[in-house]
Amino acid sequence: MKLNLKIIMVIVCICTTTMVNAQRRKQQNQTILLKNINVVDVENKQVLPAMDILIENGTILEVGKNINPKSDKDSIIDLTGKYAIPGLIDVHTHLANMEKATRAMLVDDLRFMLDNCITSVRDVGGDARMLAEIKRAVNINEIEAPDIF
Numbered sequence: 001m002k003l004n005l006k007i008i009m010v011i012v013c014i015c016t017t018t019m020v021n022a023q024r025r026k027q028q029n030q031t032i033l034l035k036n037i038n039v040v041d042v043e044n045k046q047v048l049p050a051m052d053i054l055i056e057n058g059t060i061l062e063v064g065k066n067i068n069p070k071s072d073k074d075s076i077i078d079l080t081g082k083y084a085i086p087g088l089i090d091v092h093t094h095l096a097n098m099e100k101a102t103r104a105m106l107v108d109d110l111r112f113m114l115d116n117c118i119t120s121v122r123d124v125g126g127d128a129r130m131l132a133e134i135k136r137a138v139n140i141n142e143i144e145a146p147d148i149f
Helices: 017-026 103-115 128-139
Strands: 031-041 046-056 059-064 075-078 088-093 118-123
Touching: 103 118, 103 128
Parallel strands: 031 075, 088 118
Antiparallel strands: 031 046, 046 059
16 A cells, blocks of 8 residues: 555544653554554545554564564554544744743653653744754754754
């Protein structure tokens, strides 16, 4: 099955994100196979039912039907009735302009956004120095956060 780039880059967003996030944190270097998940294809305006998504080290390797695990050690999560959608974008944030905001508070806020499927944020006039520091930390994989614009 030929898949377009948007589907390959789909970010798994599930109402029960905590379950998937817990699996991801426990098994950073393992393969996760999401079974029977409905993939929302926004480009073609359709839902692809009961698809499988193969993820290795946080990267989606394959989206399709009846994907087999690579090994017995792979985590297999049945997500029947759940949906994978493209990452969400928050285009109006005030991340770094709170008077008493600390780096730790900002990192916590960004992690919360990422855990809730927001994969890109646009800060509208925050402290440029603090944003630059956070963007640098994101770029070198020091912290996990949405892309910041």
